[in-house]
Amino acid sequence: MIYRETGTFITSYIEDRKLFPIPFDKWAMALFMLFMVFVIPFIASDYWLAAHLIPILAYGTAALGLNLLTGMTGQLSLGTAGFMCFGAFFTFNIMLRSPEWMNLPLALMLAGTVTGVIGIIFGLPSIRIKGFYLLVSTLAAQYFALWFFRSYPYFLNYATATVTLPDHHFDLFGIGETFDVDMASFEAKYLLSLGIVTALALFAKNLMRSATGRNFMAVRDMDIAASVIGIPVIRTKMLAFFVSCFYCGVGGALFCYAYLQVLGIRTFEMNRSFEILFMVIIGGLGSIAGSFYGTILVYEFPILFSWAGDYIFKGAFDTAVVDNVAKIMYGILIIALLIREPGGLAALWATAKQKLRTWPFPH
């Protein structure tokens, strides 16, 4: 009943492509962003920034990347962590080995691009191989990445296991000195990630409502028909891999830089790929916003659960038990969600919204 659509009509096609056709949505979104930018940094404690908001943003980027590939273009991938790994290492190396003027955002973009190219290489098989058979290619990427950086310690600057990322990497365009603000502070990192994530999400949104996005979905829904009506299927797939891996790469870099603050190979083991896959599934395949809903749920669920565990049972059970129970619940949650609503949280949200719009009518 909040939705007052009467009297909102379009006089041009541009208007019809608005991101938020319903005024209410527009204002809600604007408020939300303002809150995120101007309020959060001041009210949120370092713990909240460091242990909740920043990781969610980093995960979200990677999830969005995977969603572009799997959800939008229908190419199943288990290599996400691998691509994140590439992104993280490249960013580190670019920052490490390039002259003064290099800056984190720029480095991220470069690293993302390189990751994207690698993505294309591992995506090439998708020209011939379809469906589950494609898993083998992405898994190859996953293991190759781990092996590669393990075998060539050069990329880890010959450190053992992990390197701590130097703070000066964060100083964007020397803002740090000039205004003498701590660019390595969590607030700064949070805002940086937020900015990047917002930009990327917006880009993805635009892409999806344009010709490219339609090509993606066409390839997903029925690639043979797509080719007959003249969609360049191969190019589309490759593009999907590039964009997706770009996002994953940036995600990986944020993951290390903004969240963990250390770079290491073990961060990007196989199960990270699954974690992100869940985020996408639970959030809703093919939905940009969904990627973030999923991220939040998947990331917060175990935390909440163990917290609840401690809170309720006052540590009657040891953490291992709680973790296992969490895992069980988690598995059940996934299966239940798939049974109840294959569209994931995004679909749930959409139905709720639809309900609001058609109230008092059942449909």
Place this chain on the structure above:
Amino acid sequence: MDTFLALLLEQARKNSDLPALRTKRMGIWDTLTWAQTRDKVSVLAQLLSQQGVGVGTSFGVFGPNHTDMYLAYLAVHSLGGVVIPIDSNTFGEELRRQVQSTDVEHILAFEQQHVDALLECEQTCVKRIFYINRRGMENYAQPELMSLPENLEGIEASTAFLEQMDGQRDSGEIATILLTSGTGRSERPVELSHGALIATARSIAQRETITKKDGLLAYLPLSASSDFLFSYSLTMVTGCAMNCPESDDTVLENMQEIGPTILFGPPYVYKYIYTHASNRIESARTLDTKIYKAALRAVMTVASHRAEGRRGSFVDWLLFMFARITTFSPFCNIYGLSRLRLALTGGDAIAPDVFNFFRAIGIDLRETYGQVEGCACVTMQSSEDWNSDSVGVPLDGTEVRIENGEIWFRGPGQMKGIHKNLEATAESTKDGWVRTHDAGHLDDQGRLHVHGQISRMGKLNGGGAFAPDMLETHLRSSEYIKQAIVIGAGREYPVAIVTVDGTITRTWADRRSLRYTGYADLSAHASVQEMVREYLQKINEFLAENPETASMQLRRFAILNREFMASAGEVTPTRKLRCHEVAEKHRGLIDALYSDALEYTYTDPVDEESYTLPLGNV
């Protein structure tokens, strides 16, 4: 000077940048401001005058509600021509008759289908056919055809031309010739002057303070007098925005987009929304159905209190407000009624339940009474009239009097006369008063109550009075009954032929898991018959209470195998029943109703199928 041209120039001066005409085409609402409208009109007018359109030329406008059609109105009016609006779905003999009876010389057809229809009808005095939409017109070589878009190119917009024309205009000039619906008597072409239309529109506008900020939806067929008054004239007088829907089947959708503040609709429109809504609610048996029902009860109680003129309890009022906010404001949003300030109905009696419903949910619905002879609006309810039995008080400057039971009126809005038919004119006017052929009475507050068409009133053989319109209105109150006709004048007892509303009756039947193949089958279904019978019995009980009406109780009824259709000439473009045609067409059925037959088998001329209708006793 009260001419449409004068109004156009004035609006273009005062509100040059405000939206004037909007039409949804190709998915977007393309909008003309008043200034643009003026320029377009000037261009079109120049072309038309070159083509010999001048003072008194009958100019047919044949097509859907569309900006270009109304531009043509203005162009013709600025040249002093007479606009003959023709409903987009007219064709064949019907079309020929209309063109003939108003001797149209020039005609504007919207697109191919209309051109074809025109080319088909022979021996008319049409000299030239203009058309707007060029799609599919490539291979047409007829000399009388002329494509507007090409010929308009190169003509300069010139306000001067219009102003010059304005000098020559006179409010007495005939603006349009509209055909009476011919529900009672045969249809007659009525001449209306600029002055009359503008005066009527103006008095409505002043009374309801309609301004340039308002917006309305022009969706009624062009040929309807109500469209000419409530869309065209009202827009010109007030400078509000007129919006034309994309196509017939998107009207509801477009209504939501535009959210008009002023709406005129014949009763069927409101009935449609009413049934559509309740059908939508019924279609699912869920919690929200219950909530909705409760909310409806809450508002209805308060509404009935108001109707009876007494104040309800505070609790009632609280519930009422709550229901309105939580349930009916979203409801209005969905049907695009949220911004509605003034909802008008007229041209036929509206079913009390429908009327009360809209009043209850907070729509300021008013009944109007009018006739083509009186520019479609003679009296109008005020928002204090909480029930639908009266049609309100006359517009300013208009008088109504009752002469031996018949309603007469006179005022600025009255017609100029019947086109080229002096005796008809004489027959329906007497020393400045216009007769309505309707029976009615004025109450102590000077409100008019209409009883129905005199020609249809009469006495039963028993000697009891007989007012079919009143009965039909009661019948139509049921959401299941869509159309109804009652016969009985000069007969032993009244009988009814009704048609059921397909959509909601289906839902009703499905919930009872009845077996049926189609509409015809459903309408003949025993339990549907039973449902209708029960409803008729209720009406009879109501009639029995009052000695005057006791004799009017319905004895027998039949449910038709299809709805009455415009294409069969049974209803007017505004869905009003053409009683005489219907009575003619279904004579056999009526006779069967007066026999003691229990069923009636006939071949429906519409689809050459044979049907057997059960005839029910109430």
Place this chain on the structure above:
Amino acid sequence: MDFDWVFFIEIFVGGLMSGIMYSLVAIGFVLIYKSSGIFNFAQGTMLLFAALTFVKLTEGGVSFWVALPVSMGTMVVFGILVERFMMRPLANQSLLSLFMATVGLAILIEGFSQYMWDSAIHGLQLANFLDLALLDPVNMTIFVVDYVEWLDILISKFDIFATIVAGTMILILAVFFQKTRTGMSLRAVSDDHLAAMAVGIPLSRVWALVWAVTGIIALIAGLLWAERVSVSFTLVEAVLKALPVILIGGLTSIPGAIVGGLIIGVGEKMGEIYLGDLIGVQGIETWFSYFIALVFLLFRPSGLFGLKIIERV
């Protein structure tokens, strides 16, 4: 320098053996994929679960011949539960979401098995339970002395044992599919669900059966693997190893699974030894198998034995 043939053959045979191990896991995959088009990701955790159950039982002092059937029974029950609470509600949904469901299942099982039994690492010495003389009359236990020598090629006895077990299992399955009625219906289902239902084959029963059988295979595979790489989460990785195997074989064919297993087994070892030396880096086996699979797939997009689809529009 001249090529060391003996070494080569040793590697080769070793490869074949470990290939068999892969096939064992792969068969489970294929069974489920054949019967319901599901790409069952939970296979690995099923291995873990089965093995863990068994281990725990025996650690609890239950004798081998009791523990084995009991844990088999557990797997059957497990199969039935999965069918009832996962397959049936998820029937006629997109393959992708079915796949996702199995991933969910994987987590569930993992959590469950670690909740039931602890998540510590267990060694498993089959030798402690079976002293099978059948392989070698000379020494009583087969697994103590690790190698038999045969034209001076050393072959791990355990591998031989595993091969025999795997071989027999594959045989049994073959018979089961070709001869028994249920087996037939199972194949029918795999060919066309609707048709199968039309001729009155109870889908749900077949699925339950398949999952049960898969469970049992998982148990045996689990035990054999556990012998090599202790019972722990690494078992789950075994599945990812088996992935290229089934993909080479073509998801739908059991022979394919076996051949694929052998190819990967050998290829991996060869790659590790020779290619690894060539590029002077170790540990390429982690990804090498996937590359082998890729190469095969590029030439036969639906695997060696997988059936080729004609795209209809």
Place this chain on the structure above:
Amino acid sequence: MAAGNPILQIDNITLAFGGVTALNGISFDVAEGEICAVIGPNGAGKSSMLNVISGVYVPQTGRVVFREQDCTRKRPRQIAQLGMARTFQNIALFQGMTVLENILTGRCMKIRSTWIEQGLNIGRARREEVENRRAVEEVIEFLHLQGIRKTPVGKLPYGLQKRVELARALVAEPIMLLQDEPMTGMNLEEKKDMSCFALEINREFGTTIVLIEHDMSVVMDISDHVVVLDYGAKIGDGTPDEIKNNRDVIDAYLGVTH
């Protein structure tokens, strides 16, 4: 439209799957601007023929020449770029999208802007979106789809889906339009609409139309030229009247329909 010189030449096409021969040495020409109907009982190889023409299948022997270019081994996309559009027998709409989006995909070959421009939603990309939308709206109006722009195609009844598919083919402004059984599974009303659309498209845009139907009655009165297939072989080729009196055709049809 008067028949001009051949725009499509089918020359001795043979197509086999494994052992099954779907098409056996088929040859025929389609003249520019005509409506050519390929008819034949079910399993006559009609759809295979269309798939060969639009490049989905590669025939074992023979040539397909479209606008003086050998398309036999061209990819479907290349053929589409030559100005061929088609609809499918069992609807091949993109189920995950709305009607509008589906039709918009038909404009994919008109896109010049890069994905980066689109992602940033600037300049060319914006303009193109609007241009394409306009073109789509033309077709929407032409096929009377105004009511359902934002509806997901999955929710539409069969007849409408077919129409949307036709729209998707039309927005590509094809020189030749292939329709694979456009009227099967439709009621008389819809069939009439569909054949009217075919005629109008042919008349107004001068599009050459090749359509497949298995019931003769519908196509006979709209097509200028009829080719009859039976068991992968051509048994008739000529004007509707010639076909009506063609012995083999009658036999073939008596064989199936009665």
